[in-house]
Amino acid sequence: MKIKYELLNNDTKTKARYGLIHTNHGTYETPIFMPVGTQATVKTLCKEELKEIGSGIILSNTYHLWLRPGEDIISRAGGLHKFMNYDGPILTDSGGFQVFSLAKNKKKDITEEGVHFKSHIDGSNLFLTPELSIQIQNKLDSDIAMSFDECIPYPADYDYAKESTERTLRWAKRGKDAFDNENQSLFGIVQGGEYEDLRKYSAIETVKMNFDGYSIGGTSVGEDKETMYKMIDYAVEYLPTDKPRYLMGVGDPIDIIEGVIRGIDMFDCVLPTRIARHGNAFTRNGKINIKNNKYKDDFTKIEPDCDCYTCKNYTKAYIRHLIVSNESLGQRLLSIHNIRFLTKLTEDLRECVKNNNILEYKEEFIRKYSGDNGNKN
């Protein structure tokens, strides 16, 4: 069965919307934040912890799983859900983003056929095509697969952006033609860089191919916030209301709010687990670094009113001790808190859509998050 998007509420003042996505592995509410399980595991966490956090869908990386352990082993295990024993919905990316960050010479390595690049594990030469990305994802048997695209760097001149956007459309068509898994859905990806006409063109042409959902790619690659928000606006205008919209690689709390206001349903980012490894925790008053000396004997919780396992059980002083002592439980406790923070944020935003008060929520959130009581984000 393909996924099915059900639109339940439209905010009256913005493009924000509340909906449901029905999958073969359960139904989840949108807007939603998806934790990233790069190598078939959300770093440091087990499935019970993800459930307790309230994660509705997780993301895993095709490129990493292709290299290790390989899609054939996962297929023989019965697919990615069985391999990692996770019964919730899973989205796999196309490998495109990882590949482009590994391709040394973009002009030389990106051909019409696909992308040449070197393995980050052993440096061996690899070649990924739109068809191969889809074939791997078909074998991984995730709930949602992504089209293979080129993530246009920022800044990119107009001619390059146009050429790349057109190639991504051809790749989307090739991937869709190669797609062969009736229990899996496929999302198209809108590119176009910072250029309004290219975003419009990419959106219209991608939608013509009739994917199960649409992603906005090529953001969070170094552009300023206003440019990112414009990229979203340019694309969303041409996306259908009966399919989910996914903003790739975005996990900053304020960006999530801005994305939801612009009509986005799904987000993913390694941010909450990555910053956890460096001792950082999200709070409503801004990010804090738990390694700071002032937390040495701070026996209060990261956020006293947070409902996560970490805040229900452990003090800043203990978590600081774990992080400073390089104990992985520390990273785990911060990962739980940080993912819960973004999950709770999307839960709040859903309520806002129902109550038509998302703009007030945003103002209040930004005031506290960027305010005097915390660090700038």
Next chain:
Amino acid sequence: MKIKYELLNNDTKTKARYGLIHTNHGTYETPIFMPVGTQATVKTLCKEELKEIGSGIILSNTYHLWLRPGEDIISRAGGLHKFMNYDGPILTDSGGFQVFSLAKNKKKDITEEGVHFKSHIDGSNLFLTPELSIQIQNKLDSDIAMSFDECIPYPADYDYAKESTERTLRWAKRGKDAFDNENQSLFGIVQGGEYEDLRKYSAIETVKMNFDGYSIGGTSVGEDKETMYKMIDYAVEYLPTDKPRYLMGVGDPIDIIEGVIRGIDMFDCVLPTRIARHGNAFTRNGKINIKNNKYKDDFTKIEPDCDCYTCKNYTKAYIRHLIVSNESLGQRLLSIHNIRFLTKLTEDLRECVKNNNILEYKEEFIRKYSGDNGNKN
């Protein structure tokens, strides 16, 4: 309240015994294996996992906590239980073992007053005495504290062993005199190296001081198995039956069985978590290394009849993928299995005492564990 040992069953054919130890944080059955939480955390695990494994008491390291975060911070948190939010019983070692492995020149660094050594964190000069070790442990407020002793290396000549054993007795007395925590118990440690008369002398003199329990130290320091077993025999003969006996630093499954047969009640070792970090798992058929290529597509459990979380949920192929990909969930899953393996072993041994069949159990265990189906230990 001090701990209270309750002897419930004596094996009729060996010195093995089944008992209970009542503490301020609950009662646990003996023989028991104690997982090691060096830095106020059993590596990669949370308290709920330890509970599920069936761990009755855990060990934490005075030396590490003294250096980081410092006993005063833990004391201000309300003691070690509150600091790490663990409500089960905790035993702290004296720091002696860590100190001796860090003292560069034993003859120069060990004085009658105490031990000079360098911090493993920043190389700074430190000095630990019997009194200071006890004062730190009093502040940590563990359920059971250990006397500060010298762990005699193996081999050691008779004169050195005698001199050291006598000094350890003087240190035991000094520590006991300095001890000041009515809710904490204190164990004495029998030294004496490989020498029967010194072990006897050490045991008799230590028991005269009337500790709440007795430990046998200086084993697992390079001696052969037969010598280790003799060291136990030499000491246990002179230990009272109404106090618990603890064999320090022993976690090899066969050594645990041999120890129980010789009258030991408590064991601790970093082995199950340390080997987990290198991809090793205990099985009834010997240790296996999950990184072995043959497990790449082995979709069976580590032990199909094991009741641990890991074996109930994950395949060898998945755990191998996690370990090979350096994902900490892999170490966590193997740690859970390995600690459960030793915990289950002691549960079995308790049943054996009640059924007077520990020798048959030992024979069968060794046959399988060292047999054709597995690797030599």
